Amino acid sequence: DQQVKQNSPSLSVQEGRISILNCDYTNSMFDYFLWYKKYPAEGPTFLISISSIKDKNEDGRFTVFLNKSAKHLSLHIVPSQPGDSAVYFCAASEGFGNEKLTFGTGTRLTIIP
Amino acid sequence: DTEVTQTPKHLVMGMTNKKSLKCEQHMGHRAMYWYKQKAKKPPELMFVYSYEKLSINESVPSRFSPECPNSSLLNLHLHALQPEDSALYLCASSPRGGRGVGQSTDTQYFGPGTRLTVL
Numbered sequence: 001d002q003q004v005k006q007n008s009p010s011l012s013v014q015e016g017r018i019s020i021l022n023c024d025y026t027n028s029m030f031d032y033f034l035w036y037k038k039y040p041a042e043g044p045t046f047l048i049s050i051s052s053i054k055d056k057n058e059d060g061r062f063t064v065f066l067n068k069s070a071k072h073l074s075l076h077i078v079p080s081q082p083g084d085s086a087v088y089f090c091a092a093s094e095g096f097g098n099e100k101l102t103f104g105t106g107t108r109l110t111i112i113p
Numbered sequence: 114d115t116e117v118t119q120t121p122k123h124l125v126m127g128m129t130n131k132k133s134l135k136c137e138q139h140m141g142h143r144a145m146y147w148y149k150q151k152a153k154k155p156p157e158l159m160f161v162y163s164y165e166k167l168s169i170n171e172s173v174p175s176r177f178s179p180e181c182p183n184s185s186l187l188n189l190h191l192h193a194l195q196p197e198d199s200a201l202y203l204c205a206s207s208p209r210g211g212r213g214v215g216q217s218t219d220t221q222y223f224g225p226g227t228r229l230t231v232l
Contacts, residue, residue, distance in 0.1 A: 043119075043203050043204075043224050043225045046220050046222060089155060099146070101221060103157075105154065105155050106153075106155060
């Protein structure tokens, strides 16, 4: 049972435009969410996170939005750059003292120059 | 030093071999993790060590045996693996090893992984 889902396996966006990556979850106990970026032959790199007490968190070109009632989060990248081409995973955790992250299936983002 | 290192990068082993994967971090992190990632799938948690003690074992078969000799080092000992165990094995570390009331989830920092092939 996939508790964190990324329904778009791939996404292509023109350089300079906005990239929007989506993530849905089913476990209502999840209260902290993270986005990771992964290049081939490298481990995932942490990008940005959000706690369930917030609905938005921004860091430079990256903004994460959380809609708790819809159990949905999204990552906005603006403007998109060629170096943003990678696989993006969303991840979630539940409860205090819980170190377990549950990852989504990933979305491959391709930025077209 | 702000990275997690893993050795070897690639490993090919037979089903009767015994081998070990090694992970190291010098960021003073108190939690370390092993994940397994199959092609086109998300990373799946295997083990968590918090303050050098095993805190989570996600029902991993005994042919995988983790070891945490000290707070900077994490090993994964492999014995009698099956071809379906072929995957990318990722190590991660995080600062606190779990969160308390009012704290955010620890951010996990990943190494580059070891690509394991079992023949």
